[in-house]
Amino acid sequence: MGHYPTKGTWQTCPACGRHVHHSQWGTYQQCPYCHYWRRLTAATRIEQLVDAGSFDAVSLTATTTNALQFPHYDEKLAKAAANAAGADEAVTIGWATFSAWPAMLIVMDSHFMMGTLNTTVARRIMAAIQLAEKRQVPVIIVTASGGARMQEGLYSLVGMNLILAELARLAAVPLPLITVLTDPTMGGVSASFAFKGDVILAEAGAKIGFAGARVIQQTMPVSLPVDFQTADSLLAHGQVDAVIERPQLRTTLIEILASYAYQGGPHHG
Incomplete structure (x- = not known):
């Protein structure tokens, strides 16, 4: 039995099916064979984007409860927390700096119930915008995100409108909103605040859309293009401002923040 590799040493790439050693994925978690980007936890995403040691998480007392008594929801929440490296919900918010430029950072996590939007996630996003x-x-x-969380029904859908209302107040200030669409950005999240950014970036390789391709094909007997719901397709149709490779995301965000603050220079609120 000693000839078997240590568990977790090799992973199968979801895109090309090749076996990839954990050291081959690299810092940015990209398949060395087909260049597929693995999905990141919120913690890893934050580490890659912000100035080292600058992230100051904002903790809120609101926690997720099974208000509708949806079967097995509590067990799913516990399992999700384990999958998302201990995160207690599908979003993390906090202050951060990007080459000293300050911002409120909101990062959704697909490892927690596919990043679905629920009452707690909506409250945290709204609170973050208000603090900014x-x-x-x-x-x-x-x-x-895969969209709204079915276990909370209509409450999840209401969160979409509440966030949009808060973003309207942000726009009236006015303060810039930058959205970074990563894999996946689907359902109610793409239909509401994902495309509300003053600058809309898409991470290379991201799947972005509303309903999934399979659902569309079952509903409407149409033949969908190969690049349907890809970041590159959205760029070609003018729905995002740029498609950015993961290693360049931090630099791109720094340049955007600097362009908005060019008159007064960096300030620390």
Whole structure:
């Protein structure tokens, strides 16, 4: 039995099916054979984007409850927390700097119940936007979501409109909103705040859309293009401002923040 590799040493790439050693994925978690990007946890995403040691998480007392008594929801929440490296919900919010430029950072996590939007996630996003308004700093939202969370029904859908209302107040200040669409950005998240950014970036390789391709093909007997719902397709149709490779995301965000603050220079609210 000693000839078997240690568990977790090799993973199968979901895109090309090749076996990839954990050391081959690299810092940015990209398949060395087909260049597929693995999905990141919120913690890893934050580490890659912000100035080292600058992230200051904002903790809120609101926690997720099974208000509708949906069967097995509590067990799913516990399992999700384990999958998302201990995160207690599908979004993390906090202050951060990008080459000293300050921003409120909101990062969704697909490892927690596919990053689905529920009452707690909506409250945290709304609170983050409100705090940014008070401190007068830009907001960066990194989306990674399958849409609204079915276990909370209509409450999840209401969260979409509540966030949109808060973003309307942010726009009236005005303060810039930068959205970074990562894999996946689907359903109610793409239909609401994902495309509300003053600048909309898409991470290379991201799947972005509303309903999945299979659902569309079952509903409408149409033949979908090969690049359907890809970041590159959205760029070609003018729905995003740029498609950025993961290693360049941090630099791109720094350049955008600097362009918005070019008159006064960096400030720390």
